[in-house]
Amino acid sequence: MRLGIDLGGSKIELVALDECGKVLLRRRRPTPRGSYRETVAAVGKLVAAAERELGQRGSVGVGIPGAESAVDGTVKNANSTWLIAHALRDDLQTLLQREVRLANDANCFALSEATDGAAEGAETVFGVILGTGVGGGIVVRQRVLEGANRIAGEWGHNPLPLPDEEILPPPPCYCGRCGCIETWLSGPALAADHLRHGGEALIAPQIASRASHGDTACEATLQRYERRLAKALAMVVNILDPDAIVLGGGLSNIDRLYRSVPQLWRRYIFSDVVQTRLLRNSHGDSSGVRGAAWLWNAA
């Protein structure tokens, strides 16, 4: 049995999978925000309760909104800031009395979709989260590619390439730089772009919905979004050349992206034919927690 835990900023979710990926049990509880000690204890309680209920012991994989430092193993880059600088993996291993695998939540998303999701069977998969933020993860032959600095796939903080249509100064990013992909392609970025071009204050799903009903300003905003997404993904294709790119997060629900973006990215990809598939995720919000469980799918 594999236990996956998605340690989010607002909730901690646990799933127990059998070897075929069937869900045996699913539990969630609010994250004790601000307290590292209570967060670790909450994970311990969820695991203990699940194992008691199912009458068996499982492997434990944990997805976190950050990464482990390659230097000392402490958590970095986490927007759940109370996790930062703590040796989370060590503390969980001590508490749970077993080896624990830890990975970035976007890596878990990519692993879930590459293992038994939309990109099942694809050799190289780039998983993208387009939500409140923008993240990415790389999976090769069903193994997460972590990288020397544990940041492989962290695509959201590259600058948007080829900003040919941008006359405005690039938006500032929380990371300290300007014009990061995240500042163009997250949900809040789409809403901000609509405002910047004289549109109403709308959230991303409203803009997509109005565009589909013929609103010309929303349609123009969505077209700018699609061009930017195509450019940003083309850069990934030119470097990694993945077999499949899977989209997750709230904006992955915009149906037209799967038709428009592959038409647009051709002009930016250095190849005569482009066979890369752009796919919608199949596990939705469950992909993070399933991917955490699949961290133990390889020896």
Ligand SMILES: [Zn+2]
């Ligand atoms: Zn940034």
